[in-house]
Amino acid sequence: MKKVIVLGANGQLGKTIKDYSPSEVIKFHFFSRNDLDIVNKNSLKAIFKDSGFKYCINCAAYTDVEGAETNTEDAFLINAEGAKNIAEVCNTYHVKLIHISTDYVFDGKKNKPYTVTDQTNPINQYGKSKLQGELFIQEQLKPHYIIRTSWLYSLHGKNFLKTIINKIEDDASLNITTEQEGTPTSCIDLADFIIHLIDKDSIPYGIYNFSANGNTTWYGFAKEVAKNYNSKKTDSIKPSGVFKTLAKRPKYSVFDLSKTERIYKEINTWQKSVENIVKAYKG
Numbered sequence: 497m498k499k500v501i502v503l504g505a506n507g508q509l510g511k512t513i514k515d516y517s518p519s520e521v522i523k524f525h526f527f528s529r530n531d532l533d534i535v536n537k538n539s540l541k542a543i544f545k546d547s548g549f550k551y552c553i554n555c556a557a558y559t560d561v562e563g564a565e566t567n568t569e570d571a572f573l574i575n576a577e578g579a580k581n582i583a584e585v586c587n588t589y590h591v592k593l594i595h596i597s598t599d600y601v602f603d604g605k606k607n608k609p610y611t612v613t614d615q616t617n618p619i620n621q622y623g624k625s626k627l628q629g630e631l632f633i634q635e636q637l638k639p640h641y642i643i644r645t646s647w648l649y650s651l652h653g654k655n656f657l658k659t660i661i662n663k664i665e666d667d668a669s670l671n672i673t674t675e676q677e678g679t680p681t682s683c684i685d686l687a688d689f690i691i692h693l694i695d696k697d698s699i700p701y702g703i704y705n706f707s708a709n710g711n712t713t714w715y716g717f718a719k720e721v722a723k724n725y726n727s728k729k730t731d732s733i734k735p736s737g738v739f740k741t742l743a744k745r746p747k748y749s750v751f752d753l754s755k756t757e758r759i760y761k762e763i764n765t766w767q768k769s770v771e772n773i774v775k776a777y778k779g
């Protein structure tokens with residue numbers, strides 16, 4: 497039985513991992529921010545010491561992209577220093593780390609999918625803090641997987657898919673930007689990939705991209721949600737131009753998935769995963 501600690505367990509990815517039926521080979525131990533703050537290295541040490549954890553999944557992060565522009569110190573404390581603390585403690589207690597990172601480590605100036613070796617160049621504070629976290633982990637700990645993902649949604653917490661469903665329920669008409677291109681990714685698909693890494697236990701360490709297959713805009717994503725949730729409402733979603741925000745967003749952040757699919761399987765298209773989750777939402 498492999499003992500696995502999950503940090504940031506009350507976020508949408510953490511909760512999705514919790515939904516996984518208990519596996520016969522993995523025993524999860526979930527810690528929310530209230531249980532264990534990743535900024536506090538001594539608390540981490542106390543929990544990891546003599547724990548017998550084989551893997552740590554770090555879902556904990558400062559994820560408010562807009563907020564990070566003004567609360568930059570907090571973003572770096574959690575996304576960079578927190579990640580460093582985890583890496584150090586994993587190193588001391590021989591725990592393998594699975595850490596989640598983001599497409600926002602790129603500037604979005606490319607026009608074909610980003611590979612894991614492409615030059616990073618974050619254009620907002622959130623992306624900068626997440627990249628610093630990646631670099632600390634690479635410095636501190638050999639047995640690590642850094643999974644870069646994008647546009648996460650799930651049945652839990654606040655996310656774009658649930659916002660669109662709520663707006664459709666309220667009969668609101670929506671203008672959604674066509675300015676950014678990327679890939680919506682279901683936490684269920686990502687959780688399955690994370691479990692695959694642990695199950696196999698022999699996949700080479702390093703950076704992996706993980707998103708669904710294909711790409712779209714936030715407008716295309718919203719339309720697809722509407723089509724699956726209530727096809728009569730698709731016309732209430734209209735395309736719009738730039739959505740003014742404090743934090744700059746990469747215009748293009750599609751991933752090249754070839755390295756990931758070589759050690760995993762062909763990943764769902766984003767449309768298929770949206771269909772699956774809307775079905776699950778409707779129950």
Ligand SMILES: NC(=O)C1=CN([C@@H]2O[C@H](COP(=O)(O)OP(=O)(O)OC[C@H]3O[C@@H](n4cnc5c(N)ncnc54)[C@H](O)[C@@H]3O)[C@@H](O)[C@H]2O)C=CC1
Binds near residue numbers: 533534599
């Ligand atoms: N949401 C998205 O669209 C994307 C998310 N990511 C990354 O995926 C990972 C998971 O994201 P989500 O589940 O969507 O985030 P979330 O915001 O739903 O969950 C993050 C969790 O981390 C916890 N947390 C914050 N500070 C903490 C601390 N100091 N100690 C312990 N826990 C703390 C929060 O309480 C929250 O429960 C994060 O690393 C995020 O950066 C990457 C790309 C896109």
